[in-house]
Amino acid sequence: MPVKLFDGNSAAVESIRLARPGVIAAYPITPQSGIAEHLADEVADGRIRAEYVRVESEHTAMSVAVGAQLTGVRVATATASVGLALMHEVCGVAAGCRVPIVMPVVNRSLVAPWSLWCDHSDTMAERDTGWLQFYCATVQEVLDLTLSAYRIAEHEDVLTPAMVCLDGFFLSHSMQRVDTPPDEDAWDFVKPYVRRNMYLDPKDVMFINALCPTFEHTEMKYQQMVGFGNAARVAKDVFAEFEQRFGRKLHTVESYRLEDAEVAVVTIGSMSGAAKYVVNQLRDRGIRAGMLRICMFRPFPADEIREALKNVKVIGVVDRSSGLGAAQGPVCSEVKAACYGGTTKIFSFIGGIAGRDISDISFRRIFGELLEVKDGKRDSCTCWFDTREDAMDIREVEVPC
């Protein structure tokens, strides 16, 4: 398989090209701009034979995507941060009308404070919109998960749109080697788009997304819920087929050295490599440390997580978004719920906000606290890690008396 060098944005574009969309509607936003721009290049140069609709906002981008895909073509779009927030309303339309759009989302903080840099507050705010969510750890996974997402989202038992989330700059602008399947092999895997549900066709008219009476609305949400349940199974099947064809293993959750682990971290996204690195360091010192990475966040693989973590004594769940007002970060909430009833101690860690690096140093500190809990030396952890001591005093202004 040819090795190419891609940054995360280019890997997303490559996987979209391999899936041969017929319509593209994207609005550029940092750090996603490379996707919108390179897709335009691919269309201009004839490598993607698609209609590129230049839209004036993300709200319109998703509206075009929904309408176009309902005609029976695969559609491409991508966004980030406030762009995703502006899309929010139409994301719900795509999900409820069962339009299986696959959309890379380059994770960037929501405002305010204004930021261009990575955290998961944008996609975590969309976690209950009715979209599947996959979080990539490497640029290779951007390509692999996007290709797989088409198969999962478009499966007749799923028919649910999917976000493929990649960390802004840490993945979107990080050059890494990527094994890239030849066009025909990828096409043979992704397969042509087939409309399997409602459609827009002037010769056979449907009225789509009309006002839905209360006595049916619950049932339609129930249908979506069933779709999510099926997605968990379909994802496993698609990942197995992917591995058979391309030799790379994809995960709903990835266990790393967890077999006999006493302490572990649960991670999501590009921070996971640094966590593995520190697990290896600790193992070299004879400390039984492990890691669990959540790759598929929607549907949430609660059973697998409970099973993987059942023998671990102390766990730290690292969220890259603040989960304001909640008892813990959003990933931690779900992990705690999944493990409810067990004896494991689970602690929430929140950091990496708006581009703050989560490095091996951060994980050494986190594991240090978890080990102290295990040894009975402390019973709480520093939830907001790598946060400045002077957090409450950083801005001061002169004011009239």
Next chain:
Amino acid sequence: MQKIKFYGVGGQGAVTAAKVLSIAVCLYQDEYAVTVPVYSHERRGSPVYAHIIVDDQPVLLNCYVYEPDIIVVFDDNLLDMGVDVAEGCTEDTVLVLNTARPEMVDKYRRAGGFRRICVCDATGAAVKNIGLNIPNSAMLGALARTGVVSIDAVCSALRDSFGKVGEKNVDAARDAYEDTIDA
């Protein structure tokens, strides 16, 4: 594993150089690299950083470099601009410095205690071969002196990256490679 940090000024192509280095290492040396560039407010003239980790096995770390084995300084004004290029360095950290001013070598040595400084007038090599004040390709030639990447891999990656002006960039890199001295 070798951890490398690039320090440049916006417009000099330091981030592009980091990406070209990734190509050189991954495609022409059959090793692995992860590049994490740091973008701030995007404009010419402000300090720019890129972090690169090179290894002969897949790189797990996808974060910044805090204790570099090699630092590459694209602009000798960076110290005067208040950039602490010595941050995280030890005397074993190798400095690759773009300068045409011999007195800068001592200045940087005082700042970081570097035992080995690879000095090159990369800007001169760029102006001579490309006609532009963009020293990135030449700096990769100078970096090849440290052994982390071969000059042939750098040249192949430059041809891949720069299309029609690839050969001019290769010439700049080779000139810089030849001219780099250990100080």
Next chain:
Amino acid sequence: MSTPQETRTRTPSTRKVLGPCSHVLVAAHTGSWRSERPKADEALCVRCGTCARYCPTACITVRREGVPLTFDWDYCKGCGICANECPKQALTMIPEGSEEACR
């Protein structure tokens, strides 16, 4: 390059503020970003004012015939849009710090 200008409120008492806010207003001297600068060929210039209208920092002043174009070098960021837009190609971009630029 001159130093950034600071505009302060009058009364010197301070208060902590939560969130992204500042009272020290610093003009961003975009001129410091420049690696090239526009140079006008006064003989070709027809005073149409296109360059001034397109300049994103509004730093070009066009006066009547015979008076040279003036650029506010504190703010010209060297983007070259003026040179691209000039219908008479009367503007060229020259390297910052070149002898020609210092003249």
